[in-house]
Amino acid sequence: MRACLLFVMCLFCSLVFAQDHYLLVGTYTTGKSKGVYVFRFNSQNGEVQWVSSTDSATNPSFLAVSPDKQKVYTVNETGGDQPGYVSAYEFDAATGQLYYINSQPTGGDHPCYVTVDATGKWVITGNYTGGNISVFPVAADGSLKHYVQKIQHTGSSANTSRQDKPHVHGTFFSPDHKYLLVPDLGTDKVMMYLFNPTAKQPLKPAAMPFAASTPGSGPRHLDFHPNQKFVYLLEELTGTIKAYRYTNGFLSGIQQIATHPKEFTGQAGSADIHVSPDGKFLYASNRGEENNLAIFSIDQNSGKLTAVGYQPIPGAGPRNFIIEPNGNFLLVANQRTNNIVTYRIDKKTGLLQQLLRQTEVPNPVCLKLIPVQ
Template sequence: MRLSILFFFLLCSSYSFAQKYYLLIGTYTGTGSKGIYVYNFDAQTGKAKWVSNTDTITNPSYITLSRNGNFVYAVNETNGAKPGRVSAFSFNKINGKLKFLNTVLSGGDDPCYIAASYGNKWVAVANYSSGSAAVFPINKNGSLQTYSQLIQHSGSSINKERQEKAHVHETVFSPDNNYLFTPDLGMDKVMIYKFNSSVKKPLQPASPPFINATPGSGPRHITFHPNGKFAYLIHEMGGTVTAYSYNNGKLKAIQELPTHPEGFKGTLGSAEVFVSPDGKFLYASNRGDENTITIFSVNSSTGKLKLIGYQPVFGKAPRNFIIDPSGNYLLVANQDSDNIVIFKRDKKTGLLHETKDQIRLPKPVCLQMIRLNN
């Protein structure tokens, strides 16, 4: 009897701990932010509590964690200084504190995205204004070497103001770590590279080397379904999301839908796209005049989407959002209203429900999560 009670207690304690995470927040620092913030987040209650933050660093507008969670990497948009920079931090999963390791040049202007490969060997960075992608070897202590390969995109599209040249907006590794996808808003293309983590210059053009997007749509971010069979691309300027079948570096379009209501006449500004951990729903954020999250159901057999509804974000410019690994909550970073809004997810319907819980801090633009160490 005592053993049964002890087992029950340990099981409950383990489950409770498994629902607790560190929430890391990247920000712009021009209006009082100190850079990267760390919070405890409880996925059972939806409550967040401040843990630590960095000393002031310049505009860590996008951050990512190494696959083992021991290191954090951030792009630094350098307020007009050229080129931008990339910074590395060690992360203590016991106390939730960051320690600065080093910084290197990003290889281009206004870096806006960073991703870590499997194996903790590389990070890939998108330099928006200069239209380039760079890859950086990671040292054993987590610090960064200077980039070993810089790929310059060249091209334009039909919008002469915003698509006058290449604008790389993201660098995303495929689920099998064998490819790198780089949506380019300026070229209306997603460039595709074969990725070999064991060589000094790990990127080579894939076959095919790119896919075209609808002219003037401005592809921004791409995400993969948990089953690895589908991918979804959101278009910033067109306000649409495209569904693709995916196999071994190849994307085939199967559907394209708007992320805004029929007849909407306001300014568009689609930003982020994610699939829920269970693969049943897709969420897309809309900035501009909408300030909403669009909710789609996902057919796990075909990959096609069906509109479920729209959720106001109770803020302005929902640039980034995240679903906690348990799937219980969706958190939205509203860049222009200085708040992160916490929504409860209905796992059956996909709908979001306001919790009244918010995190207030200046210019939040990127959210990442990692489970607390046990």
Template structure:
């Protein structure tokens, strides 16, 4: 039996809908990404792991392992996807290091370039500017941050500048000294923001990429948060009108208005239920790709992900959901660039769980089996070329 010919009306509808379908596909982005996982190597981990991630199914398959690098805990990927940087957080009292790798975004292979001292102890965060000109490292235990010049081949040149924070705050156990926990560039890269858990301050520096000393205190040099808050990680909206700060000790999210290098606090919202009496430890924080929702992880005895709805007009948050991470110490998590899935890395139970994101409600639901990996610390997605 011959198929019926396409009717003129159907053909017209197809012609009208096809551009929309193609546009939606283009907006969705590639289906497959490399998933890079930074780890501590004091267990069975061998270094940095690279998996292939399917953004339609949430499934992963091992591609590569960069072995021989010690404790590559936190990672940063260059904007051109050609290089990866890792802090080597080995708790060395004489100081730790930061490493550079060449990255093949087709195969996922990492090739070691070089490493330099971090000029501090327990480096916990690394970031790189969009032009791959300068690199920044936060040293937690020594309470300082270091800026480096980068070479054309992606390697790390000698340091340009080390800035030492001073002081402390009210928590006698955790805030005797400064503890720099993040170094985040503003979207326009005119400023570098440094969260200090030990001093309950967010430091702001103007950034001049070509200067011999690229960082100088901004006009608003610091923003002080509530005592015993413990600033940890901060994320900006793409339009740079708002910023969100995860505060580790208090387990609260602080919301800021942001303009011209100035942060103005407008909200401080709880991560826990009012009746929660256990140990907390707020950790990572990310916006969904469409910025309709904010996600934050809480460790301690909570071990969950908290979801908030974002009011885009005001930047303020409203609670949506708390979701168990099915493990212990979700130090880091990542949302795939299509916004379909969230992966939570449980450092102390050696596993990563995948959650499906409902893009309408923002809610999370667990899918698939856990990915077993020793001491996962940091997750990064890079499109497969």
């Protein structure tokens, strides 16, 4: 009986481990791209196969998936004569098809980030050129209503060519969804907002209204450690990571570390950052002259990082990357060379082994995974 039970448990674990995912890819449509692409990702061997794409969508550069996995929201990164907007799609997990629902203006040029709250009732965008964030109620059918709140950032910083005004680069919820953390590349601050999903205007400044970065560093993206005690902020312009201890909306700096070797003297261009699901390692993508992934081990007590290595990437312009939920694979989107590269992760060392097959996609920027049903 015990042997039978053990067999069933092992079989269940193997089925969970083997669950495939849809890989959704946001792109820029200035070239041959049609918009959002959907692939099927095999979580056993890392193979990627095309499933579908939208017929046409303008610069859906960043994506967010609703908590129930049935809706996908995309920014449409435009500006000037064609102001920025955000779009809603129905996602059919049985077929991997996306169906357009509606769009709304974001009230700011070049929206570059979008996120959904834990209730699925609010969508928030970060507008890079506009330097503001916009908050949208979600209707019962998943469509977006007009934004009910727009918060304009002010200020500038040391790098006059990149930081002459605010540039919002992300909108990240804390794990408990009580706070929204907003890295602003233009002002060298992570703005902090208290989030109340039952309010008509759900955002207000937190008790700690911001955490300041070193002038000229350019905050871009961040990620929480699974233990929720640490936050890691990627700073684009200096190619650095600022590690913080996090407690109920308060950030306390504990370390700043470079994403490149000491001997590197080129132009930094850091893009994305993620902690492995087991919390043991952190990865950061570098564009510019490096085109690699920096790999760090994480001290589980202090939260401090130690460099493990630098993985060269066959391609240019690595933007967003994603780690498969089981922590076995890492996928990188190379915007400039139109390819997605897949790596197998060594969970003991954190190092990466590249798979031979690459996936061709025009101007890939953002990667998201949805379980296959």
